[in-house]
Amino acid sequence: MIRNLATELSTRDAVAATTLVLLLVAAPFVVGDYLLSVILIILYFAYVGQAWNLMMGIAGQLSLGHALYVGLGAYTAAALFVHFDVPPAIGLFAAMAVAALAGAVIGFLAFRFGISGVYFALLTIAFAEFTRILFSHFDWVGATSGFFLPVENRTSSDLVNLRGTSVMFYYVILTLAAGALVFVRLLAGTRLGYYWRAIREDQIAAQALGINVFRYKMLAVVISAAMTAVGGVFLAFYYNNLFPTDVFGIHRSIEIIVAPIIGGLGTYFGPVVGAFLIGILGEGLTNATEAAGIQTAGIKQLVYGVILLLIIKLVPGGLWPLIARRLGFSIKERRK
Amino acid sequence: MSAPILVIDDVSKSFRGLRAVAAVSFDVRAGSITALIGPNGAGKTTLFNVIAGVFAPDRGRIVFAGADVTGRRPDLICHAGIGRTFQIVRPFPGLSVEENVTIGALRTGTAVSAARRRAGDILDLLGLSAKARELAGTLTLPERKRLEVARALATEPKILLLDEVMAGLRPGETDEMVAVFRKLNAETGITIFLIEHVMRAVMALSQDVVVLNHGRLISRGTPADVVRDPAVLECYLGEDEEA
Numbered sequence: 123m124i125r126n127l128a129t130e131l132s133t134r135d136a137v138a139a140t141t142l143v144l145l146l147v148a149a150p151f152v153v154g155d156y157l158l159s160v161i162l163i164i165l166y167f168a169y170v171g172q173a174w175n176l177m178m179g180i181a182g183q184l185s186l187g188h189a190l191y192v193g194l195g196a197y198t199a200a201a202l203f204v205h206f207d208v209p210p211a212i213g214l215f216a217a218m219a220v221a222a223l224a225g226a227v228i229g230f231l232a233f234r235f236g237i238s239g240v241y242f243a244l245l246t247i248a249f250a251e252f253t254r255i256l257f258s259h260f261d262w263v264g265a266t267s268g269f270f271l272p273v274e275n276r277t278s279s280d281l282v283n284l285r286g287t288s289v290m291f292y293y294v295i296l297t298l299a300a301g302a303l304v305f306v307r308l309l310a311g312t313r314l315g316y317y318w319r320a321i322r323e324d325q326i327a328a329q330a331l332g333i334n335v336f337r338y339k340m341l342a343v344v345i346s347a348a349m350t351a352v353g354g355v356f357l358a359f360y361y362n363n364l365f366p367t368d369v370f371g372i373h374r375s376i377e378i379i380v381a382p383i384i385g386g387l388g389t390y391f392g393p394v395v396g397a398f399l400i401g402i403l404g405e406g407l408t409n410a411t412e413a414a415g416i417q418t419a420g421i422k423q424l425v426y427g428v429i430l431l432l433i434i435k436l437v438p439g440g441l442w443p444l445i446a447r448r449l450g451f452s453i454k455e456r457r458k
Numbered sequence: 459m460s461a462p463i464l465v466i467d468d469v470s471k472s473f474r475g476l477r478a479v480a481a482v483s484f485d486v487r488a489g490s491i492t493a494l495i496g497p498n499g500a501g502k503t504t505l506f507n508v509i510a511g512v513f514a515p516d517r518g519r520i521v522f523a524g525a526d527v528t529g530r531r532p533d534l535i536c537h538a539g540i541g542r543t544f545q546i547v548r549p550f551p552g553l554s555v556e557e558n559v560t561i562g563a564l565r566t567g568t569a570v571s572a573a574r575r576r577a578g579d580i581l582d583l584l585g586l587s588a589k590a591r592e593l594a595g596t597l598t599l600p601e602r603k604r605l606e607v608a609r610a611l612a613t614e615p616k617i618l619l620l621d622e623v624m625a626g627l628r629p630g631e632t633d634e635m636v637a638v639f640r641k642l643n644a645e646t647g648i649t650i651f652l653i654e655h656v657m658r659a660v661m662a663l664s665q666d667v668v669v670l671n672h673g674r675l676i677s678r679g680t681p682a683d684v685v686r687d688p689a690v691l692e693c694y695l696g697e698d699e700e701a
Contacts, residue, residue, distance in 0.1 A: 311570060312568075312570060313564045313568045313570060313573075316557065316560060316561050316564055316570065317561065317564070319550070319552075319553055319557070319561075320550055320553075320561045322552075323550035323551060323552055323553060324548045324549075324550055324551075326512075326532075326544075326548060327544065327548035327549070327550065327609075328550075328561070329531070329532040329533045329536075330510065330532050330533075330536060330542055330544070330548075330610075331533075331536060331561055331562045331565060331609060331610075331612075331613055332533050332536035332537050332565040332613055333533055333561075334533050335533070
């Protein structure tokens with residue numbers, strides 16, 4: 123499989139990919155704390171965007187409630203750490219299991235009873251919202267007053283307990299984002315990936331070719347949910363505080379899907395490109411409005427909305443296929 | 459005469475009171491090429507969908523290779539060895555022609571490289587090799603029909619249900635398709651059961667013909683017998699069908 127991947131990439135792609143990786147690896151030595159934190163958040167969105175992309179871009183199942191999996195992952199690992207001293211390196215697996223289970227419940231309810239498309243998307247929102255309300259009354263993890271992890275100002279890095287400098291967090295999320303890209307790319311080339319794309323394209327035709335549509339849709343949701351939960355664990359230990367509204371809110375779910383849509387649904391590099399574009403734009407906008415002395419809370423969301431509209435209207439395939447063709451990279455993705 | 463591979467036993471299917479298929483019984487011999495004909499609305503596609511597991515019949519049984527497959531899910535029907543095409547073609551438009559067929563070929567094994575090789579062979583057979591890298595959504599209708607056949611064939615069925623795959627083809631193209639099905643049937647022994655309006659193809663291909671009209675079986679026999687059957691003549695001529 124690795125060999126297949128290598129042969130499919132041209133030298134040009136390889137040079138570009140290596141350069142990008144080297145730049146990102148070198149970033150902490152070059153850029154300041156502020157810029158590093160910006161790139162870190164960009165990489166976080168590239169990571170969770172990739173997880174969402176697996177489910178929507180490849181398997182064609184629209185989830186508008188992915189904040190649910192982020193939140194479950196975050197709360198699970200954080201609660202295990204605070205209440206039982208379980209290090210996140212282990213809590214991670216519990217987080218993935220809890221999110222996968224939630225995904226399985228949603229998937230089962232939807233796919234067993236033939237709920238698909240927009241109605242499936244509504245169900246995912248409903249579950250995220252329902253969980254948000256549940257956690258707002260869940261005293262064990264602080265309810266609405268928030269759940270806090272002990273903040274230690276460490277200079278050394280402890281990977282097992284995810285306690286350390288922002289540089290450590292940066293490398294963790296860089297590894298995750300790169301790993302997710304490779305993972306999704308490899309998975310897409312297996313029978314599972316082919317079956318997901320068949321289901322995305324035409325479920326009835328897929329079924330006539332012997333594909334157990336229910337099983338493969340379930341797998342898409344469960345794998346995507348577990349991947350997303352890892353992002354949640356990262357978030358919990360990076361920020362050290364969790365609030366139900368801030369974690370499970372619909373705006374969080376939307377944030378996750380913006381990057382892959384802008385970058386290119388079903389492409390492997392699209393979520394990364396989209397995350398960078400949105401991240402740079404978002405920060406630029408914040409700085410610009412601050413400099414201009416304008417206090418407008420919702421302006422970022424407004425701009426995201428406008429960009430989404432423009433992309434869907436003008437380049438529905440996303441920006442990455444466009445950029446890739448311009449720069450002469452080979453693209454393996456969904457083309458319509 | 460060989461044994462039946464597919465037995466349609468007293469099958470009925472209604473939609474909101476409309477009897478699309480009414481108490482139809484017949485069988486398809488293993489290794490034969492059997493045609494299902496009849497005027498528009500005769501219930502041919504409905505019967506195909508009942509066989510393929512899209513609809514469960516209201517009454518009756520479908521027995522395939524000795525096993526009762528009545529009402530099984532379409533994917534299980536495929537695994538049982540029944541491959542089908544759709545009258546209104548359903549390619550995976552955003553995937554390449556080769557990927558479309560590879561997905562079919564993956565039914566029999568998990569190795570993608572082997573499935574791709576087999577897909578290549580099948581595309582050769584159906585004259586689609588030159589289009590292998592194109593997106594299925596860009597194909598012309600006759601090409602899409604061939605893709606339907608290629609994809610179904612890739613699942614390695616024992617019987618192939620073809621729903622009007624020659625409609626819209628030029629006479630020369632029809633003859634090519636007929637030659638392909640003959641060759642397949644002769645070389646692999648696959649049973650072919652086809653719905654067809656193009657009588658040129660029906661006469662050239664099939665050993666057995668089954669005729670439906672208003673959901674009922676009105677005639678069956680060799681092509682030569684069937685076209686002389688007064689009941690068949692009446693239903694076609696009476697309705698001024700182009701066939």
